[in-house]
Amino acid sequence: MARIPLLGDTNNIASDGLEGLEHNFVTARIEDLVKWSRARSCWPATFGLACCAIEMMATGAAHYDLARYGMEVFRASPRQADLMIVAGRVSQKMAPILRQIYDQMMEPKWVISMGVCASSGGMFNNYAIVQGVDQIVPVDVYAPGCPPGPETLMHSILTLHDNIQSGELTRRRELNQGGAAIDLDLSPMSAETPVEIVEKTTS
Amino acid sequence: MTETEESNEEVEEKTEEYSGPTSYGVPVTESHDQVVLHPAPTQLLETVTLLKEDGFCMAIDVTAVDYLTHPGRKDLPAGLNPERFEVVVSLINHDQGKRVRLRVQAGTDNPTVPSLFDLFPGTEAMEREAWDLFGVVFEGHPDHSRILLPDNWEGHPLRKDHEVGRIPVQFSPEVGRH
Amino acid sequence: MTNGKELLLGEPERVFRREESPVLRLNEEEANAAIDDTDALDDDHRMILNMGPSHPSTHGVLRLMLEMEGETILRSKPVIGYLHTGMEKTAEGLSYLQGATNVTRMDYAAPLFSELAFSLTVEKLLNIDVPPRATWIRMLMCELNRVSSHLLFQATNGMDLGAVSMMIYGWREREEVLRFFEKVTGLRMNHNYIRPGGVAADLPDGWREDVKKLLEIIPPRLEEYDILQTGQPIFRERLQGVGVMNPAEALALSATGPILRSTGYAWDLRRHMPYLAYDEVDFDVVVGTYGDCFDRFAIRLNEIRESLKIIEQILELMPEGDYRIQNKKVTPPPRARIDESMEALIHHFKIFTEGFHVPEGEVYVAVESPRGELGCYIVSDGGPNPYRMHIRGPSFVNLQTLPHLMEGGLIADGVAVISSVDPIMGEVDR
Ligand code: SF4
Numbered sequence: 001m002a003r004i005p006l007l008g009d010t011n012n013i014a015s016d017g018l019e020g021l022e023h024n025f026v027t028a029r030i031e032d033l034v035k036w037s038r039a040r041s042c043w044p045a046t047f048g049l050a051c052c053a054i055e056m057m058a059t060g061a062a063h064y065d066l067a068r069y070g071m072e073v074f075r076a077s078p079r080q081a082d083l084m085i086v087a088g089r090v091s092q093k094m095a096p097i098l099r100q101i102y103d104q105m106m107e108p109k110w111v112i113s114m115g116v117c118a119s120s121g122g123m124f125n126n127y128a129i130v131q132g133v134d135q136i137v138p139v140d141v142y143a144p145g146c147p148p149g150p151e152t153l154m155h156s157i158l159t160l161h162d163n164i165q166s167g168e169l170t171r172r173r174e175l176n177q178g179g180a181a182i183d184l185d186l187s188p189m190s191a192e193t194p195v196e197i198v199e200k201t202t203s
Numbered sequence: 204m205t206e207t208e209e210s211n212e213e214v215e216e217k218t219e220e221y222s223g224p225t226s227y228g229v230p231v232t233e234s235h236d237q238v239v240l241h242p243a244p245t246q247l248l249e250t251v252t253l254l255k256e257d258g259f260c261m262a263i264d265v266t267a268v269d270y271l272t273h274p275g276r277k278d279l280p281a282g283l284n285p286e287r288f289e290v291v292v293s294l295i296n297h298d299q300g301k302r303v304r305l306r307v308q309a310g311t312d313n314p315t316v317p318s319l320f321d322l323f324p325g326t327e328a329m330e331r332e333a334w335d336l337f338g339v340v341f342e343g344h345p346d347h348s349r350i351l352l353p354d355n356w357e358g359h360p361l362r363k364d365h366e367v368g369r370i371p372v373q374f375s376p377e378v379g380r381h
Numbered sequence: 382m383t384n385g386k387e388l389l390l391g392e393p394e395r396v397f398r399r400e401e402s403p404v405l406r407l408n409e410e411e412a413n414a415a416i417d418d419t420d421a422l423d424d425d426h427r428m429i430l431n432m433g434p435s436h437p438s439t440h441g442v443l444r445l446m447l448e449m450e451g452e453t454i455l456r457s458k459p460v461i462g463y464l465h466t467g468m469e470k471t472a473e474g475l476s477y478l479q480g481a482t483n484v485t486r487m488d489y490a491a492p493l494f495s496e497l498a499f500s501l502t503v504e505k506l507l508n509i510d511v512p513p514r515a516t517w518i519r520m521l522m523c524e525l526n527r528v529s530s531h532l533l534f535q536a537t538n539g540m541d542l543g544a545v546s547m548m549i550y551g552w553r554e555r556e557e558v559l560r561f562f563e564k565v566t567g568l569r570m571n572h573n574y575i576r577p578g579g580v581a582a583d584l585p586d587g588w589r590e591d592v593k594k595l596l597e598i599i600p601p602r603l604e605e606y607d608i609l610q611t612g613q614p615i616f617r618e619r620l621q622g623v624g625v626m627n628p629a630e631a632l633a634l635s636a637t638g639p640i641l642r643s644t645g646y647a648w649d650l651r652r653h654m655p656y657l658a659y660d661e662v663d664f665d666v667v668v669g670t671y672g673d674c675f676d677r678f679a680i681r682l683n684e685i686r687e688s689l690k691i692i693e694q695i696l697e698l699m700p701e702g703d704y705r706i707q708n709k710k711v712t713p714p715p716r717a718r719i720d721e722s723m724e725a726l727i728h729h730f731k732i733f734t735e736g737f738h739v740p741e742g743e744v745y746v747a748v749e750s751p752r753g754e755l756g757c758y759i760v761s762d763g764g765p766n767p768y769r770m771h772i773r774g775p776s777f778v779n780l781q782t783l784p785h786l787m788e789g790g791l792i793a794d795g796v797a798v799i800s801s802v803d804p805i806m807g808e809v810d811r
Contacts, residue, residue: 051570063556131370273762278741345404351810
């Protein structure tokens with residue numbers, strides 16, 4: 001018991017006798033401890049897609065130094081990661097792979113949707129881009145911007161930490177049965193879909 | 204429209220006796236100081252071979268344009284029959300610092316042109332892209348398959364009769380996020 | 382072509398092969414069938430290996446299908462499209478003024494070049510000339526962008542090869558450049574700064590000092606790179622003689638930029654077909670000798686130095702004047718006029734809602750991006766939106782050299798080759 005580093009300096013427990021117990025112990029509920037440790041050991045998976053990935057890498061590099069939050073270890077294998085930062089636009093071709101990688105991650109896992117493209121399709125509202133990654137995986141934090149600067153990404157990561165620690169995220173998940181509570185019926189597009197050919201209008 | 208039909212017949216009668224300026228045996232025009240050749244699909248290989256012998260050492264670009272909603276373009280040489288699909292090939296001559304662009308009228312229903320792979324293997328990916336996005340067939344291409352879209356995709360999205368594929372943005376509170 | 386030149390260029394036959402080509406021309410189903418076909422595997426220990434699209438050293442979402450014999454790569458096929466964004470379709474719905482916003486998101490390591498190619502094309506269709514100051518600002522920003530893009534290459538190339546500390550150094554210098562970009566354009570990337578008709582805003586006060594500081598900071602740090610990488614025996618071993626290509630092959634495969642130049646073939650659009658005002662500045666075209674990964678690395682490192690040299694000259698030659706064309710047709714009125722005059726307000730409104738009309742025609746304009754020839758082909762039907770906008774992405778075309786460069790090499794060398802081709806997937810897939 002004396003080995004738990006949480007307790008700080010444990011050297012004088014013995015010499016203090018039983019009195020040492022008074023000032024050397026932290027008591028907490030086990031859930032709080034679990035939440036605390038989950039929040040403090042969030043390892044992101046490298047999942048760079050587009051321009052946002054460059055900013056994500058910049059966040060991890062020397063100047064912004066994500067290591068300050070214990071987060072610099074970008075894991076190449078999803079099995080070792082608990083946070084997926086979806087950095088960039090998700091194409092229809094990429095979507096199944098994204099979901100597969102998400103499924104390979106261990107529970108509990110979190111998702112940050114970085115940038116407007118991942119959050120809503122951004123300026124690319126067309127046949128190729130999934131309009132919001134929350135149709136594929138449940139998103140916990142949305143980082144706005146195109147691209148979100150490193151500061152924004154860090155803010156969203158800290159927000160995620162707070163939400164994990166306060167239990168907010170797990171509560172939300174239970175509420176939504178583990179999903180993002182978004183249901184879209186996307187009928188597959190095909191050439192047969194009737195299209196009106198209109199003269200170019202100005203909008 | 205009658206105009207186009209007329210010119211249509213003309214072309215069929217006398218492809219050989221096009222009277223305007225020619226270069227490498229095909230009609231030539233200029234667009235903003237850039238040389239544009241207009242070979243027929245059957246002439247394409249021959250023209251490109253000639254150009255290659257003449258020092259045009261690299262195929263810079265192969266792409267296609269769908270003129271469905273803009274049929275009456277005016278920049279074609281007189282007598283040429285405008286088709287819905289046009290394949291655009293850019294070549295460059297490094298020795299003289301010159302570029303040339305070939306606009307090929309590829310057809311309306313089943314656009315087909317010969318592949319340039321045997322002359323410039325660098326066109327492989329570009330031709331696959333044109334097939335993928337426009338459905339232009341390149342005869343003799345070594346790997347005629349989709350490149351950007353998934354293999355099981357239907358349709359060719361850059362055609363003008365393919366919708367953009369917009370999904371309406373929802374602002375209704377019922378679709379609440381969390 | 383004379384005989385002597387052909388000798389210099391080498392034999393291109395390798396890339397013309399249809400049979401026994403290093404390009405693995407299988408589709409998904411055929412590849413799966415080949416994997417299931419265990420008889421074939423037992424025969425010669427061949428296997429088909431998938432690499433990517435979510436792999437740390439495939440630069441984003443590139444996926445490779447590799448046919449291996451033991452550790453040796455026999456044939457390969459880059460599978461792309463995982464970032465296909467449909468930008469060319471989106472461009473047809475955006476006005477010419479909005480178009481730059483779209484294209485800048487293609488090559489996100491060098492966004493200003495896409496904007497430049499697009500703007501030059503639109504200007505050519507409009508038949509307008511931008512004021513000299515706009516031209517020089519464009520040159521300044523583009524050269525700085527070339528520096529930041531090549532610094533990014535230094536960082537990622539180092540990391541792919543195991544020189545992980547390069548990641549820290551490369552980004553450190555890149556941040557310095559990005560800070561200047563943020564000051565000028567308001568954004569670190571995807572600037573939408575170069576627009577048809579000029580640039581979005583004049584350079585801010587004190588820009589000269591900022592640029593001078595950059596010119597001071599970066600060169601000594603490049604020396605550090607030399608110590609860390611260029612002179613290192615381990616680093617050289619990893620790169621020298623790996624992924625070799627001769628000029629004739631590069632030409633046949635339409636490769637441009639550092640890949641073409643690494644073979645010893647001097648071709649740089651800035652020098653040989655000058656645009657902007659590149660004929661007024663003095664710089665060298667860096668070429669390699671062997672066409673291997675090391676040459677490609679060294680070219681990029683030295684191009685940073687050349688770019689800094691150009692920037693130094695731009696500092697002296699930068700003219701005064703307008704930063705965008707004073708042509709009512711394409712330029713919105715200044716903010717102050719909108720408060721005073723109704724016409725200006727209407728004019729402003731029209732430009733930003735309807736956009737300006739561009740005369741019918743089609744034109745292709747190319748610039749030299751850090752990755753090679755970046756071209757833009759626009760067809761206009763006379764309306765306010767492009768009828769068709771096509772970008773010729775250098776990464777997209779250069780990617781075809783991969784199977785040829787990797788043929789017969791080890792899989793570890795494959796990583797070095799991918800890195801030295803430096804594909805930016807946003808531009809490959811568009
Ligand atoms: S949000 Fe912007 S920066 Fe991020 S991927 Fe999309 S376009 Fe690129």
